[in-house]
Amino acid sequence: MTVTGTHFNYFQICHRKLWLFANGINMEQESEVVYEGKLIHEESYPQRSSKYEEVSIDGIKVDYYDARNKIIHEIKKSNKVYRAHEWQLKYYIYVFEQHGIKGVRGILEYPTLRKTQEVMLTDVDRNEIRSMTLDIEDIIAREQCPPRVKKGICRNCSYYDFCYAEEPDDVSANNKEEEKA
Secondary structure, three states, X not given: OOOOHHHHHHHHHOHHHHHHHHOOOOOHHHOHHHHHHHHHHHHHOOOHHHHOEEEEEOOEEEEEEEOOOOEEEEEOOOOOOHHXXXXXXXXXXXXXXXXXXXXXXXXXXXXXXXXXXXXOOOHHHHHHHHHHHHHHHHHHHOOOXXXXXXXXXXXXXXXXXXXXXXXXXXHHHHHHHHHHO
């Protein structure tokens, strides 16, 4: 199984979301938040397409790669889950290194916030990525979906309706309770 940047991102955010996504339950196409993020990506830097390239290697797909300066540009809507963005970008750098492209660095860009953050990969990060990769593979391979963990970011998640849809009460159990009353 190929671990992707999305897997790394979701691993940081929610193991349940990671498992659902990796096991083919994809809710992103219905999400307004995801759609808004795609618009920001497409419209924030229109001149980039002619200067930089979108690169796909081993299941990762980087937004823009400046080959001359060895910089991966990753565009995000908000920095609320910065840690997830940072590790996703570190994973991209790691994959580039695994393919012999050394000296790559990354820039996280938040156009709506007018902020950027440089991201570098250290030896400690490389070890952590190897460990996280094993954890990601373990979570994805599980027979059962991890339990829901309520977090402050849940309401904006594309899987919110899936995770918080309540099962209807057992009708026969309700009828028996009513008969006793």
